[in-house]
Amino acid sequence: MSLPPIISDWFAARGWQVRAHQLAMLDAAARGRHSLLTAPTGAGKTLAGFLPTLADLATTPHEGLHTLYISPLKALAVDVQRNLLTPVAEMGLDVRVETRTGDTPAARKARQKEQPPHILLTTPESLANLLSSPEAAAMMAGVKRVIIDEIHAFGTTKRGDQLMLCLACLQRLAPALQRVGLSATIADPESWAGWLAPDADSTQVEIVVAEGGADPAIDILVIDDRIPWGGHNGRWAARAVMKRIEAARLAIVFVNTRAVAELVFRDLWAENDNALPIGIHHGSLAPEARRKVEAAMAAGKLRAIVATASLDLGLDWGDVDLVIQMGAPKGASRLLQRTGRANHRMDEASRCLIVPGNRFEYLEALAARDAVQAGELDPDGFRPGALDVLAQHVVGCAAAGPFFPDELYDEVKSAAPYAGLTRAAFDAVLGYAATGGYALKAYERYQRLVTQPDGRMRLRSAALARQWRMNSGTIVEAVAMNVVFGSGKSSRHGRKLGQVEEYFAGQLRVGDSFMFAGQTLEVTGFDGADIHVRMGRGSPKVPVYAGGRMPMTTRLAARVRGLMNDRARWPGMPDDVREWLAIQARVSRLPGEDDVLVETFLRDDRWYMVVYGFAGHPAHQTLGMLVTQRMERAGLKPLGFVASDYAMACWSLDPVDDPQPLFDPTVLEDELAEWLAASPFLRRAFREVAIIGGLIERVQPGVHKSGKAMSVSSDLIYDVLRRHEPDHLLLTAAWTDARGKLTDIARLAALLEQAHGRLTHVRAAHVTPLAVPSLLTIGRERVGDSADSALLLEAEALIAEAMRVD
């Protein structure tokens, strides 16, 4: 298809050529096809998504909303507005572009419903809210295209479930709607096309793959052939990293968790002899603090920024020319996406430096580099859509207007995540949404959804629609406390630095110090949801956050095993790593490509068992819980365990003579169910589904319950449901979440399966080289009798002792 002159002239005026993938997107649009574009960063992906819209608007007058653009980030929608507005203005097109997010003032939102712009930039949450209004049908009727940017950020999440349900709804309101997905690096475009398509039918989607840019240049930092034994965030190399920063224009230093971000930031400043401007950016910082850093970066005032995944998505930071990955990258796709942050120009190689934390991580870094060079990315684990999200969606649909259950069922099934939804499961969700889904029919008169004489279901009252809009969304923040600079009553309006999760805050006392926002802070007091702090001194405790710790991917794990077993690769490795592997092969053996190596040895009167599962930290963590439970029953007196991405190590007073029974797959049925039911994992998962599913109210940010707490604790509801309604929809949903997301059960099951057939037990004479990294982390986690009651008794004894006056 040919470009309208107004657009081709614009390209010509800038000396640019329309790229092949941009033309392909125009062509797909002209033929009325859905499309999915995968392109490396800097390939003009966003413009390629918008070009068909601009071409259509330039040639055909259009009243009302033409294109919806959905972004995973509020900030990104703002950013694209800038990138889109400039071309629109320069082309002199009469196209109105507006944003709509949670921050958009109510007056503007109302006006947008009456006079919609041509292009609306929004988020899945704001789209869902818009679709729940009775005016949505009229507003959406003429929409021609919906563009989903960074589609890879949605797919396997509850936000993705919500988005696809919204798209199904949009497709009903605007049957000719074209769906457009824009994606960075993904392993399997075909399955993503299926995810994007109506009825999961990938043949309806034109897949456009932009030609690759220059290959990324990935370097692994090794100094004098040395790699440390332990540690996992590359902090040992702070000085060398600082040198690289000095030699670069602007560097992003990626770390894997927020806590490590704080540490690395401090380490770099300790080596920052030239006082270069270095900033820090992570999801726990207050939005103002984050925006300040982003602005400084965009304005070219920074030389480096230490960041977590909060910077992962495609913000265009301009002049970044070096990405430094502290610690192992954990996945090839992740490494490639992070590397893509350097150099947003397609024809120049992106430069990335990986700083391995220990010898395993060196192998992992090498494996990731191999994978990127081989173009092997990590597949995405699509899973069936969540039922709590569906429950929320159903009520949202009712808020827009009455619906026939049969029609809604068909519509929901047309969303890929729900393609396999049975009618019985749908009816259960409907029943839950209507009456709470209890066996006891107590709430007939409080039904949220009532059936009209014509068979359609509607919301009982308009108040429920308002309530739904206040509480919708699929992101549930962990209960958090504010970190406020300034103490005591006199500085009530102290500066808010950010938030920490409540469970971390629960460990702090007045006088404790911790690392936050790049500073050591000392706790001076607690006030409701606020922790008051002042500048602290000395060695701090470190914030530990639940989120952000990604396990090494399965494919990368397989490559790490491959590197260990491929002696032809050893000569290219640093001396330290080579010796480590060679001696391991002599005193024990190397883990094979497809087995489970178990070592046992005696050290300091303790019997150690190290299991090399390569199944990722969460699976090993769960394995540690289950195996030590079995050992307890077998009378082996286990004392503790530690888990890493590569191995699980436990220690006991009596030796494990035959490990095989410990890894019997029955542990998944017996111990796991028991353990999960009692663990905080399930309670946390339940809280999330209870909020998403609309059982309990979302605590609005900034609102803290004071005085007598009248809110209802999700823990109490969880206990009641388990007692009285063990089959309740939300318990099922919480189980599904906990099993998948929190404990990586599938990988654990695969590990146990492997151990069943191919377990190799080595009785080593002493600690083995591969065991050392695990043993070095001992002392941080322990197993055993930490029951609250015992702690309570102990606490009382402590206090009694402290208060005794003899």
Next chain:
Amino acid sequence: MSVSFSFAGESLQPLACGALWWPDQATLFVADLHFEKASHFAAKGWLLPPHATADTITTLIAAVESTGAQRLVCLGDSFHDEAGPDRLSDETRRALMTMTRSLDWWWITGNHDEDAAAVLGGRVMAEGSIGPLVLRHEADPADPTPELSGHYHPKLVIRHRGRHIARRCFAHGPTKLILPAYGAFTGGLDIADPALQAALAGPATALVVEGERLLRFPVG
């Protein structure tokens, strides 16, 4: 059976279920039953599990049977709101009326329920007294008479070995004893909260029933 402690010269026993037992008077005290809290939320669109009222009544019956109480005093906020009694199921209503008939049953009125419970039998009063003790819903810091009350839902929050432990507790001041909330789905207020400290009018101790033991935690 739990351990006794002395309050205003009387021997009282806090029970693990949250009730207070006074053997010499054969009287059982409970505070803040908050019956029909779940249905109150349900009417607003939050369809909480409808089992809480029945559960609360079940534990109450068990407490009466294990102590052999002759008299039962509810220290206010027995219903979550004034319309609560209308929402009782037939079974829970019958169970409650059986109890108010077979025991000397006192409803102290609270801020949520006024005299709503009158329709269920028993005596309704704003305040009561037994022996040296005055009974009311909300502690009166100005009154030096030894007093039993509810209202605040006291709980103990401690941080120990990195764990955050919260348990409901009896809040014990020089002349005041504030009972924990007995009802299900009732949140709590940290005993260290200034509001509770003011109500207790003096140095306070949190009493927690843990198995066979009565644990004491000085506050502040």
